[in-house]
Structure formats: structure tokens, C-alpha cells
Amino acid sequence: MQASEIEALFTRESGDFAFARWGRPIAPVVFGVDDETLGVVKGALEAVMVLSGHKMAETDPELGSNLMVFFFRDWEELPEVPGLDRLILDLRPLVARLKAAEANQYRVFHFDAEGAIKACFVFLRMDEHLSAVPAETLALSQIVRSVLLWSDAAFRGRSPLAVAGGKTILRPEISALIRAAYDPVMPTAAQDASHALRLAARVGQMQ
Incomplete structure (x- = not known):
């Protein structure tokens, strides 16, 4: 996932970035x-x-x-x-x-x-x-x-889930993002959009 995509998932309609696990x-x-x-x-x-x-x-x-x-x-x-x-x-x-x-x-x-x-x-x-x-x-x-504390608009256009082999699964990029968010070295909360860059880097390492 690109940092901009991750940032959008935690940016509220008010324009404020808010991440928490x-x-x-x-x-x-x-x-x-x-x-x-x-x-x-x-x-x-x-x-x-x-x-x-x-x-x-x-x-x-x-x-x-x-x-x-x-x-x-x-x-x-x-x-x-x-x-x-x-x-x-x-x-x-x-x-x-x-x-x-x-x-x-x-x-x-x-x-x-x-x-x-x-x-x-x-x-x-x-x-x-x-x-x-x-x-x-x-x-x-x-x-x-x-x-996670997702944006109030995070999944309006696309569900975090997908269907594969007749089964409902978590989309792979969302799965990787959750793993990255819970990495012990990452903070439990952030209000600065630069946190999306750190998450993107972690997701990239996992993939």
C-alpha cells in the first residue's frame, strides 16, 4: 500500500489524521x-x-x-x-x-x-x-x-473484506496494514499524517 492510501484510511472527513490501536x-x-x-x-x-x-x-x-x-x-x-x-x-x-x-x-x-x-x-x-x-x-x-481507529469514511467505497475460493477473507493489504499497526515498535496512537509513512514502510517489509 502507498502511504497516501494508508493516510486516507485514517483521515477523517474533518481533515484530521487520527490513528489508534x-x-x-x-x-x-x-x-x-x-x-x-x-x-x-x-x-x-x-x-x-x-x-x-x-x-x-x-x-x-x-x-x-x-x-x-x-x-x-x-x-x-x-x-x-x-x-x-x-x-x-x-x-x-x-x-x-x-x-x-x-x-x-x-x-x-x-x-x-x-x-x-x-x-x-x-x-x-x-x-x-x-x-x-x-x-x-x-x-x-x-x-x-x-x-483500529479507522477514518469515518475508510470503507465506504470498498469493504475491507474480499471473497476468495468461495470464502470471505480479509483483503491482503488490510491484513498487512493491521499487522504493521500492531508492530511493537510502532506507537499505539498518532495524530500526525507522517505516521502513514511509517506504516507504509512496515507494510512494504512484510510484503
Whole structure:
């Protein structure tokens, strides 16, 4: 990948460059699915963790679970989740905006003092579109979108996934970028676009 391509993936619509990866082990919990789908989501997370070299944990010492994935049918269900309003500021106004926009997914990130990701909340309203997506594809897509702080427009034109041999896989260049982002010598967060040059160099070495 060229540095300009990488820079675009972390440049928000506001024009600000913002990169962050997880700075602590990921302790996941999934709500609103059966055991079979739960296994699919955790399998996708384990696969991405193997790819990145990052760690998983049973619990997070501060939050208990720091990656929370919610599957539901209506945005109005969220304010009814006990304690969620303490984790997501202005939850009701957020729900109102998402409902008005007819959104079917949203992610909220929390960061530590160094700017690394310390928590991510993934909300999936299972409308007709998302319900038609195979569970494996949906799970892998959401985990990939949660493992780094991508731009709000990063995958609007092209999915991070591809189909090869009848199976859904992570696009090779995105896979290489995630590995590069989690290289131990790289910072956990960056606000300068020059970070894209460092990532491009790492991707080049891996390829």
C-alpha cells in the first residue's frame, strides 16, 4: 500500500489524521445473539488477534469487558440496557440521531491517557440489510472495524473484506496494514499524517 492510501484510511472527513490501536488486551462480550453466532463473533476476533499479534483476556481490570458488541432490532432498545448510559455519554440524544438517520451500525471508542483504544462499543441494528449478511462476514467486518481507529469514511467505497475460493477473507493489504499497526515498535496512537509513512514502510517489509 502507498502511504497516501494508508493516510486516507485514517483521515477523517474533518481533515484530521487520527490513528489508534488497542493498548490493552481485548476482553469481549456479545449481547443479543445465540450461542452459535457468539462462537462466530469470537472466532473472528481470535483470527484477527492472531493476525495482529495482540492479546485477548477474560476480563479487563477497569471495565470488566472492554469490547462490547450489541445485536438488536430497534435503536430504542439501547437506553433500556442497564448501565449503558454511564458508559456512553448522551446516550439518548445519540440514539435519536441514529434513529433519524436510519443507521444500522455505530461504534463508540474510548481512549486511555496515551491515546490508545481502551474500549469499543459496537451497535448493530439488524435491519433487512444486515440480516441478509452471512454471520461470518458480518462478524469479521465488525472486528476489523473495531481493531483500529479507522477514518469515518475508510470503507465506504470498498469493504475491507474480499471473497476468495468461495470464502470471505480479509483483503491482503488490510491484513498487512493491521499487522504493521500492531508492530511493537510502532506507537499505539498518532495524530500526525507522517505516521502513514511509517506504516507504509512496515507494510512494504512484510510484503
